[in-house]
Amino acid sequence: MGKVTGRGRSRDSSAPTLPRLKLFRPISWYGGRIKSLSDYIEHLLTELGRLGLGIHEIERHDRPPNTQTVLSDLMSWLCTLSGEAYAKLVDWRALDLSVLHTRLERDRSTKPRIELSAHITKMNNLSVRWHPKGWRESTLDWHRTDHNHFNLITHRKWVEPPDFQWFEGDEDPTFDSRPSNELMYIRGVGNLRPEPIDSYGPYATFNRDVLDSILISAVRAAYETLIDQLEQNFDVNVLDAFEFVVRDENHGDDELSRRFLTHRVVGWSLEDAAELKARQAQKAREQQEQRDREEFAELPRLHNFTIASFVDALLIASSKKRTGPAPSNETINRNTGKALGVGAATVRRMRELLERYAPHDLPALLRPESAPTTNATARSNVVRLQPDKA
Numbered sequence: 328m329g330k331v332t333g334r335g336r337s338r339d340s341s342a343p344t345l346p347r348l349k350l351f352r353p354i355s356w357y358g359g360r361i362k363s364l365s366d367y368i369e370h371l372l373t374e375l376g377r378l379g380l381g382i383h384e385i386e387r388h389d390r391p392p393n394t395q396t397v398l399s400d401l402m403s404w405l406c407t408l409s410g411e412a413y414a415k416l417v418d419w420r421a422l423d424l425s426v427l428h429t430r431l432e433r434d435r436s437t438k439p440r441i442e443l444s445a446h447i448t449k450m451n452n453l454s455v456r457w458h459p460k461g462w463r464e465s466t467l468d469w470h471r472t473d474h475n476h477f478n479l480i481t482h483r484k485w486v487e488p489p490d491f492q493w494f495e496g497d498e499d500p501t502f503d504s505r506p507s508n509e510l511m512y513i514r515g516v517g518n519l520r521p522e523p524i525d526s527y528g529p530y531a532t533f534n535r536d537v538l539d540s541i542l543i544s545a546v547r548a549a550y551e552t553l554i555d556q557l558e559q560n561f562d563v564n565v566l567d568a569f570e571f572v573v574r575d576e577n578h579g580d581d582e583l584s585r586r587f588l589t590h591r592v593v594g595w596s597l598e599d600a601a602e603l604k605a606r607q608a609q610k611a612r613e614q615q616e617q618r619d620r621e622e623f624a625e626l627p628r629l630h631n632f633t634i635a636s637f638v639d640a641l642l643i644a645s646s647k648k649r650t651g652p653a654p655s656n657e658t659i660n661r662n663t664g665k666a667l668g669v670g671a672a673t674v675r676r677m678r679e680l681l682e683r684y685a686p687h688d689l690p691a692l693l694r695p696e697s698a699p700t701t702n703a704t705a706r707s708n709v710v711r712l713q714p715d716k717a
């Protein structure tokens with residue numbers, strides 16, 4: 328009986344164990360256009376080899392047989408670079424040469440104008456299409472009698488004549504065809520979720536959130552590669568842009584990893600490009616304003632002299648001699664710097680900050696004209712004229 332019991336324990340101990348979680352190493356997002364699409368694909372393929380995984384193992388399997396998604400489509404797009412759709416775009420016979428000639432007479436650097444839009448379809452795929460510039464503002468012209476069934480230029484009312492005399496596109500996709508003006512089509516982009524996951528669960532085989540972070544960075548790099556390519560020959564109005572949320576993370580125990588954190592993408596969205604640019608510009612102005620205020624507050628500590636000492640040195644340097652012209656601003660900056668032991672550029676910067684945040688601390692001679700005066704006439708000092716009594 329003991330042997331039987333032992334065999335039973337042996338069977339229990341040999342029960343299958345869950346696969347070990349394989350961890351993709353993230354890649355930093357540095358902003359701008361530093362990394363190319365090939366950089367991200369190279370990183371992903373390197374990680375797949377290190378972890379012993381195949382591309383098919385990280386693609387989605389919820390819609391067989393259509394299991395190839397983001398990575399496969401990116402690699403395919405990198406080889407074809409828009410293919411037939413791009414060939415139609417650069418066909419000069421579609422251009423309205425008379426409109427272009429008129430524009431070229433005003434500006435010799437004129438290029439044909441196009442719009443580039445991107446959206447996530449209801450099946451969570453990314454579709455990037457081009458249209459002649461002004462397409463978004465144009466409206467359908469129901470009363471036009473000379474319209475061509477295939478040429479969409481003749482179907483619409485244009486605010487400004489487009490640079491194309493022929494345009495066809497925006498066809499409904501079918502199981503084996505895409506719209507003829509679609510320059511990029513990447514499946515599964517809307518399913519990418521780079522938000523950090525606290526627990527991957529018992530059946531996870533790899534860190535999906537980090538993988539999605541790399542993939543969405545690659546998608547954005549491909550989109551910006553396309554924009555760069557188009558801008559070689561066209562004046563491109565980009566209507567939609569990617570917005571990223573980035574978080575600094577430490578993915579190593581060594582000193583180098585602690586010093587250089589990974590700027591990992593943890594969120595993304597497609598936004599109106601003009602609105603996004605305005606928000607980013609406003610944020611940049613606010614951040615610069617905050618830095619300038621902090622710098623102004625730190626001036627005495629940074630340079631080891633008070634604001635009052637700086638103003639006194641400015642007064643001495645700006646005083647006019649008995650003969651000769653009044654000193655110029657650069658002469659004042661240079662002489663003030665010599666007196667305080669700093670460079671003229673430092674004096675120039677300190678004067679700029681004083682003019683902005685404490686203009687009344689400057690001598691009246693050097694005070695900006697926009698600064699409000701302190702001796703304005705008060706209403707109580709105004710003598711009101713009394714009408715003559717009849």
